[in-house]
Amino acid sequence: MYSRHAGLTYIVPAFALLGLVLFSPVFYGFWFSLFRIQYGAPTDFIGLGNFLRLLDDPALGGTLTRSTVFTFFAVALTVAIALALAVWIHKLGERRGFAVQMIVIVPWIISTVVATLLFRWVFVNDIGLALSLARWAGFGDIRLLNDPTSAMALLIGVSVWKRIGYAVIILLAGLKSIPEDLEEAARIDGATGWQVFRRITLPLLKTPLLLVTIVLTLSNLNTVETPLVLTGGGPGNATRILPMEIFDRAFVAYDLGSATALALVMFIGNILLVLAYVRLAKWKT
Amino acid sequence: MEDLTPMTATKTARPTTVPFVPIADRRRMLPSVWGLMIAAAFAVLAILNLLPLVWGILTSFKGAQDLFRFPPTLFDFTPTLENYQRVIDSGFLGNMKMSLFYSATTVMATLALALPAAYAFDRFNFPLRGPLFLLVVASIPLSLGAAALLIPNYLYFTRLGLTNAWFTLPLIYTAHQLPMAIWIMKGTIEGIPRELDEAAVADGASHFEVLRYVILPLSKPAFGAAGVLTFVGSWNEFVAGSVMVDSPALRPIQPAIYNFIGFFGREWGPLTASATLAILPILIAFALLGRLIVSGLTKGSVKG
Numbered sequence: 001m002y003s004r005h006a007g008l009t010y011i012v013p014a015f016a017l018l019g020l021v022l023f024s025p026v027f028y029g030f031w032f033s034l035f036r037i038q039y040g041a042p043t044d045f046i047g048l049g050n051f052l053r054l055l056d057d058p059a060l061g062g063t064l065t066r067s068t069v070f071t072f073f074a075v076a077l078t079v080a081i082a083l084a085l086a087v088w089i090h091k092l093g094e095r096r097g098f099a100v101q102m103i104v105i106v107p108w109i110i111s112t113v114v115a116t117l118l119f120r121w122v123f124v125n126d127i128g129l130a131l132s133l134a135r136w137a138g139f140g141d142i143r144l145l146n147d148p149t150s151a152m153a154l155l156i157g158v159s160v161w162k163r164i165g166y167a168v169i170i171l172l173a174g175l176k177s178i179p180e181d182l183e184e185a186a187r188i189d190g191a192t193g194w195q196v197f198r199r200i201t202l203p204l205l206k207t208p209l210l211l212v213t214i215v216l217t218l219s220n221l222n223t224v225e226t227p228l229v230l231t232g233g234g235p236g237n238a239t240r241i242l243p244m245e246i247f248d249r250a251f252v253a254y255d256l257g258s259a260t261a262l263a264l265v266m267f268i269g270n271i272l273l274v275l276a277y278v279r280l281a282k283w284k285t
Numbered sequence: 286m287e288d289l290t291p292m293t294a295t296k297t298a299r300p301t302t303v304p305f306v307p308i309a310d311r312r313r314m315l316p317s318v319w320g321l322m323i324a325a326a327f328a329v330l331a332i333l334n335l336l337p338l339v340w341g342i343l344t345s346f347k348g349a350q351d352l353f354r355f356p357p358t359l360f361d362f363t364p365t366l367e368n369y370q371r372v373i374d375s376g377f378l379g380n381m382k383m384s385l386f387y388s389a390t391t392v393m394a395t396l397a398l399a400l401p402a403a404y405a406f407d408r409f410n411f412p413l414r415g416p417l418f419l420l421v422v423a424s425i426p427l428s429l430g431a432a433a434l435l436i437p438n439y440l441y442f443t444r445l446g447l448t449n450a451w452f453t454l455p456l457i458y459t460a461h462q463l464p465m466a467i468w469i470m471k472g473t474i475e476g477i478p479r480e481l482d483e484a485a486v487a488d489g490a491s492h493f494e495v496l497r498y499v500i501l502p503l504s505k506p507a508f509g510a511a512g513v514l515t516f517v518g519s520w521n522e523f524v525a526g527s528v529m530v531d532s533p534a535l536r537p538i539q540p541a542i543y544n545f546i547g548f549f550g551r552e553w554g555p556l557t558a559s560a561t562l563a564i565l566p567i568l569i570a571f572a573l574l575g576r577l578i579v580s581g582l583t584k585g586s587v588k589g
Contacts, residue, residue, distance in 0.1 A: 004410065004411055004412065005411060005412075006409060006411070006492055007405040007406075007408070007409025007410065007411035007414070008405070008411045008412070009405075010401035010402060010404060010405035010409070010496075011401070011402045011405045011406070011417065013398050013401070013402075014398045014399065014401070014402040014463055014467065015402075015417070017398065017456070017459060017460050017463065018420075018421075018424060018460055018463060018464070020456070020460070021438065021456060021457055021459075021460030021461075022424055022427065022428065022434070022460050022461075024441065025434065025437040025438040025440070025441035025442075026434070026437055028437060028440065028441045028444070029436065029437025029438075029440065029441070030437075032437070032440050037440075085330075088326070092323070096323075096327075098579075100327065100330065101579055102575055102579075103330060103331050103334050103335065104330065104334055105571075105575075105578065105579065105582075106334055106335060106338065106571070107334055107338075109517050109521075109567055109571055109578065110338070110521070110563075110564045110567055110568075111520070111521030111522075111523065111539055111563065111564075111567075112521070112523065113521075113523050113539045113542050113543055113563075114521075114539075114542065114560045114563050114564055115337070117341075117542065117546070117556065117557075117560050118337040118338060118340070118341040118557070118560060119337055121337075121340070121341055121344065121553055121556070121557060122336075122337050122340060124551075124553070127352075127353055127357070127553075129340055129357055132357050161333075161334075161337075165334075166582065169579055169582045169583060170582065170583070172583075173583040214426065215426055215429065218426050218429045218430055219429050221430075222429060222430045222431060222432040222433060223432070224431075224432050224523070224524050225523050225524070225539075225543075228543070229543065229546065242432075243432035243433075246432055246433075246435075246436065247432065247435075247524070250436050250439070250528075251528060256436070256440070259436050260436050260437065260440065263432070263433050263434075263435070263436040263437065264433075264437070266430070266432070266433040267430065267433040267434065267437075269433075270427065270430035270433050271427075273426065274423050274426050274427050275423075277423070277425075277426045278419065278422055278423050281422055
C-alpha cells in the first residue's frame with residue numbers, strides 16, 4: 001500500500017532505544033569480559049581469564065545446584081497449582097471466576113521487594129505471625145528461617161505465591177480458547193471428567209502450559225530480590241542462588257570481572273529459554 | 286490470545302451464559318453443600334493471598350508496645366501514624382516522587398514509541414520486517430532476565446556516561462516494557478479493518494494521518510492495557526533502580542525500601558509503613574484498572 005521504506009521510519013525510534021539498552025550492552029559485555037576489570041574500567045586483555053577463574057571457584061557448584069533446585073520446585077509447584085486453580089475458575093462461571101482471578105493476581109502486581117518483605121515479617125523470628133500461629137496450633141516453636149532446608153522451602157513458597165496469579169491468568173485464557181463442543185462430545189461418548197481433562201483439555205493446553213513454564217523459569221532463575229530480602233542468602237549460604245551471587249560479586253565485592261563472566265553464562269541460558277519461547281509463541285508478521 | 290477486543294467482548298458476553306438445567310437441579314437438591322464448598326475454597330484462597338498484605342498494613346499502624354506484644358493482636362490495638370511519620374522523616378516521599386516521575390515518563394515514552402512501531406509492523410511491508418518483529422517478540426521474555434543483562438548494561442552505561450541521571454531509569458524501563466507494549470498494540474491494530482485506512486487514503490490522508498486519525502483513536506483499549514502494565518512494571522522494578530543511580534535524590538522507591546531494611550533493622554513498624562506506601566498506588570491502579578491488567582496479560586503479554 002505504501003512505499004517500501006515508509007514503515008521503517010516508524011520503527012526506527014523504538015529500535016534505537018532497544019539497541020542502546022537491550023542489544024548493544026550484550027556485545028559490549030562479551031568484549032569487556034575478556035579484560036581484567038578494575039574500578040569499572042577494563043585494563044589488560046586476559047582472554048578467557050575471567051571465565052577460567054569461575055571454574056576454580058569451589059563455592060560456585062553449590063550455588064548452581066541451589067539455583068536449579070529453587071527454580072525447578074518453584075516452577076513445578078506454580079504450574080501445578082495454577083493449573084488446578086485455572087480449571088476450577090473456568091468452571092465457576094464468568095462473574096465468580098473474575099473475582100477469584102482478581103484475588104490471585106494481587107500478589108503478582110505488588111513488587112517482589114514488598115511481597116518478600118511482608119513474608120519475612122510473617123515468618124520473622126520471635127515475633128512473627130507464623131510463630132504464634134504454630135504455637136497456637138500446638139506445633140511448638142518453629143523458626144523456618146533458621147533451618148537451611150526450611151529457609152529454601154520458604155524461598156520457594158514466596159516465589160510460588162508471588163507468581164501464581166500470572167500463571168492462572170495465562171492458563172485460563174488457554175482454557176477459554178478450547179471450544180466447548182470438544183469436551184461436550186467426549187462427555188456424550190461416555191468419558192469421565194478425568195478422562196476429558198487428560199485426553200482433551202491437557203493436550204489442547206500444551207502451548208500455554210509450555211509458555212508459562214518458560215516465562216516462570218526465566219523469572220525465577222533471574223530473581224535477585226527474593227533471596228536478598230527474605231534471607232540475605234542465609235542461613236549460611238543455604239539460599240544463595242545465582243542472580244544474588246552475581247549481584248553480590250558486582251556491587252558488594254566489586255569483582256566486576258567474574259560478575260560479568262557469570263552474568264554472561266547466565267545470559268546464554270536465558271537466550272536458550274527465549275528461543276524456546278519464540279518457537280512457541282503464536283507470532284506472525 | 287486471538288481475541289482482539291477482549292475489553293468490550295467480555296463485557297457484552299457475560300449475560301449470555303445460561304446455566305445448564307442439570308446444574309440447576311443439583312443446586313436445588315444440595316443447596317448448601319455445593320455453595321459452602323465453593324465459599325470455603327474462596328475463603329482459603331483469599332486468606333492465603335491477602336493475609337501477608339493485610340498483616341503488613343495492620344502492623345504499619347501499630348505503636349512499639351503493640352508491635353512486640355505476644356501473641357500478636359489483629360485488631361485490638363491503638364492505631365498510630367508514628368511509623369509513617371518516621372518513614373517520611375527519612376525522606377521516603379522524595380523516593381516516591383522520583384518513582385512516580387520515572388513511571389509516568391516510562392508510560393508516556395513506551396506508548397509513544399510502541400504505537401508507531403506496532404502500526405508499521407501491522408500495516409507496512411519493509412525490508413527485514415519478519416526478523417525485526419522476531420527480535421521484538423524475543424525481547425519480551427529477554428527483559429525478564431534483568432539480572433543477567435544488568436552487569437553488561439551497567440558497564441556500557443558507565444562507559445557512555447548515562448548512569449546516575451534523571452533519564453537513566455526511564456530509558457532502561459522504557460526499553461524493558463517496549464516489546465510487550467508493541468506486541469499488545471499490534472494485536473489491537475490487527476483488529477482494526479484495513480478498509481478504514483483505505484477509505485482515509487482515498488480521501489487523501491497520508492500514512493501519518495491514518496495513524497493519527499484512524500489507528501490512534503481505535504487503539505485506546507490497548508493504550509490502557511499496555512499503559513497500566515508498564516506503570517506497574519516500572520514502579521515495582523528493583524535491580525536496575527538500585528544499581529544504575531547512586532545519588533539518594535534519584536533513588537526510586539523499591540531500592541529505598543531495601544535500604545530501610547538495613548537502616549531500621551528489626552523495626553517492623555517503619556518497614557511495613559514504607560511497604561504500605563509502596564503498594565498504595567499499585568492497589569489504586571488495580572482497583573480502577575484491574576480488568577485492564579487481566580486483559581493485558583491475557584492478550585499475550587508475557588511478563589512473569
